[in-house]
Amino acid sequence: MMKEVGRNDPCPCGSGKKYKKCCAQKSSMERRTFSAIDPSSFQSSMSRITGMVSKTLRENTPKAPAEGLEKKIHQKDSSPKEDKET
Numbered sequence: 001m002m003k004e005v006g007r008n009d010p011c012p013c014g015s016g017k018k019y020k021k022c023c024a025q026k027s028s029m030e031r032r033t034f035s036a037i038d039p040s041s042f043q044s045s046m047s048r049i050t051g052m053v054s055k056t057l058r059e060n061t062p063k064a065p066a067e068g069l070e071k072k073i074h075q076k077d078s079s080p081k082e083d084k085e086t
Contacts, residue, residue, distance in 0.1 A: 005012055011022035 005019050007018070007020040007024060009019050011017050011019045013023050015022050
């Protein structure tokens with residue numbers, strides 16, 4: 001079991017500041033934030049987000065990475081070259 005950090009103890013984040021002047025306020029805010037989140041709602045949201053990310057990656061990732069690279073090379077080779085006069 002971890003020892004509770006006292007307000008005047010050095011902050012465990014390593015900043016060198018007192019805990020009360022550093023992460024104590026962050027910890028308090030995190031406790032309030034996480035206690036306000038409904039766990040089932042959070043899980044549902046995370047599932048939807050994970051699904052959207054997976055779908056986006058599947059749709060936008062070439063089946064064979066070499067194909068995407070070859071297309072880029074051919075696009076560059078077939079693009080009109082600018083004539084530079086010196």
